[in-house]
Amino acid sequence: MSLPAAIYLRVSGKHQAGEGRFGLAAQEHECRAYAARAGLRVARVYVDVISGARDERAQFAQLLADAAGYSVVILGVQDRLARDVPLSYAMLGALQGAGLRVHSALEGPLDLEDDGHALNFGIRAVIADQERRRILKRMYSGKLAKVRDRGQPVAPIRAYGWKDGAPDPETGVRVAWIFEQVERHGLHQVLYELERLGVLSPTGRPRWSKTALLNLIRNPLYRGEYGYGRKGERLTLAVPALVTPEQWERTNAAVARRFKGSGRAGTLAHIYHLQGVARCAECGGVITSTGVQHLKSGGKLRYYFCRSTLKIEGYRCTHRTHYRIEEVHQVVEAALKQLVREEEAVRLALAASVAAPVAASTSRPKTNPLARLNAEWERWKGALRAGAITPEELAAERRRINAARAALAQEIQAAPQLDVTAWQAAMRDRLASLPLGEALRASGVTVLLGAGGAVTFRIRAGA
Numbered sequence: 001m002s003l004p005a006a007i008y009l010r011v012s013g014k015h016q017a018g019e020g021r022f023g024l025a026a027q028e029h030e031c032r033a034y035a036a037r038a039g040l041r042v043a044r045v046y047v048d049v050i051s052g053a054r055d056e057r058a059q060f061a062q063l064l065a066d067a068a069g070y071s072v073v074i075l076g077v078q079d080r081l082a083r084d085v086p087l088s089y090a091m092l093g094a095l096q097g098a099g100l101r102v103h104s105a106l107e108g109p110l111d112l113e114d115d116g117h118a119l120n121f122g123i124r125a126v127i128a129d130q131e132r133r134r135i136l137k138r139m140y141s142g143k144l145a146k147v148r149d150r151g152q153p154v155a156p157i158r159a160y161g162w163k164d165g166a167p168d169p170e171t172g173v174r175v176a177w178i179f180e181q182v183e184r185h186g187l188h189q190v191l192y193e194l195e196r197l198g199v200l201s202p203t204g205r206p207r208w209s210k211t212a213l214l215n216l217i218r219n220p221l222y223r224g225e226y227g228y229g230r231k232g233e234r235l236t237l238a239v240p241a242l243v244t245p246e247q248w249e250r251t252n253a254a255v256a257r258r259f260k261g262s263g264r265a266g267t268l269a270h271i272y273h274l275q276g277v278a279r280c281a282e283c284g285g286v287i288t289s290t291g292v293q294h295l296k297s298g299g300k301l302r303y304y305f306c307r308s309t310l311k312i313e314g315y316r317c318t319h320r321t322h323y324r325i326e327e328v329h330q331v332v333e334a335a336l337k338q339l340v341r342e343e344e345a346v347r348l349a350l351a352a353s354v355a356a357p358v359a360a361s362t363s364r365p366k367t368n369p370l371a372r373l374n375a376e377w378e379r380w381k382g383a384l385r386a387g388a389i390t391p392e393e394l395a396a397e398r399r400r401i402n403a404a405r406a407a408l409a410q411e412i413q414a415a416p417q418l419d420v421t422a423w424q425a426a427m428r429d430r431l432a433s434l435p436l437g438e439a440l441r442a443s444g445v446t447v448l449l450g451a452g453g454a455v456t457f458r459i460r461a462g463a
């Protein structure tokens with residue numbers, strides 16, 4: 001007695017599983033009728049439900065694994081074997097390769113070695129493929145129309161931080177946190193932190209992948225932009241944003257910069273001359289730069305800004321202005337001309353160095369003490385205007401602040417000695433022979449970028 005037969009069916013979508021010519025019941029009935037006519041005993045029926053566009057064939061794989069137990073496989077309606085040509089051949093080839101004879105319930109034995117069979121099979125596969133592409137196109141146009149006409153996403157938005165088509169309060173907060181973290185820290189550090197905090201990945205795993213993190217960061221959905229459609233006909237809808245567009249840009253700029261390696265000193269030093277030698281005059285924080293914004297005109301925009309505006313460790317600088325790097329460079333160059341000409345300018349810069357040493361300290365903010373006293377004085381005056389303190393209390397604060405200023409002035413008097421003329425000569429040489437940033441570094445000059453783009457210097461004696 002020969003081995004039994006298996007039946008393999010593919011049904012298209014759940015809605016078709018029960019009805020019509022290609023429905024599950026109809027296909028199985030035809031296959032069993034065929035088996036009866038051919039004198040084959042059916043041992044098992046394998047069914048894959050396919051979506052029409054995607055290829056899912058778990059049961060097909062199972063059938064191949066079980067192939068040794070069967071002599072014949074009977075396929076349901078053959079043009080449903082798969083809806084694209086290469087795949088049809090591949091599947092038919094796989095069945096034959098597994099030692100099975102393949103029969104179609106409609107057409108009888110199929111054999112790729114037989115030219116007539118192969119041609120017939122090929123034509124059917126080509127027709128099926130055309131159909132598949134028409135279906136895909138129709139589905140696509142329908143979705144595009146839905147987005148365009150109704151202003152609605154194709155389907156309820158399913159993304160990390162979203163739930164049931166709306167932002168999810170719980171995971172939504174985490175999205176904002178992730179954007180902030182990635183802006184400040186390397187990807188690996190953030191991945192580690194997510195795992196440590198037990199934050200599950202978008203697919204519900206305990207460990208996030210770098211790709212998952214990058215995909216999240218790069219998804220415009222989080223800045224409130226839902227996009228649908230292929231290039232050239234892309235439609236976007238405004239949806240609730242989980243992070244501000246500014247945060248989105250900053251985080252992506254930070255990631256892009258890190259990938260270029262330019263976050264480290266030196267790499268793009270020929271463009272961002274002041275990277276590593278500039279500080280915020282308000283808070284002493286590091287001056288950093290944005291990524292490049294490309295203009296339609298072909299131009300490029302790059303900016304310097306105070307990194308402490310990014311709310312690092314709870315402190316947030318109020319100096320939020322972004323300055324075009326070219327403009328800052330011009331101002332710095334002009335101010336340097338004065339520095340190498342005027343002795344007094346050098347003395348001031350040395351004094352600034354004492355008032356706010358470029359400490360290697362990691363504590364934040366590295367506030368310029370004089371600026372801090374001035375700011376404090378302004379706050380007390382504001383408190384008086386607001387009626388929070390009496391004029392007597394203000395007078396007391398003034399005495400205290402003036403005493404502190406006097407103490408600072410004494411320190412400044414004790415500024416380290418420097419041969420100013422020699423320093424200026426060396427600085428002139430360096431400016432003539434080195435790129436701006438290197439000349440500044442070699443001369444121990446820190447550029448202080450103040451409100452409105454004002455530039456002052458700090459000189460480390462001994463440089």
Ligand SMILES: [Zn+2]
Nearest residue numbers: 280283306317
């Ligand atoms: Zn600052």
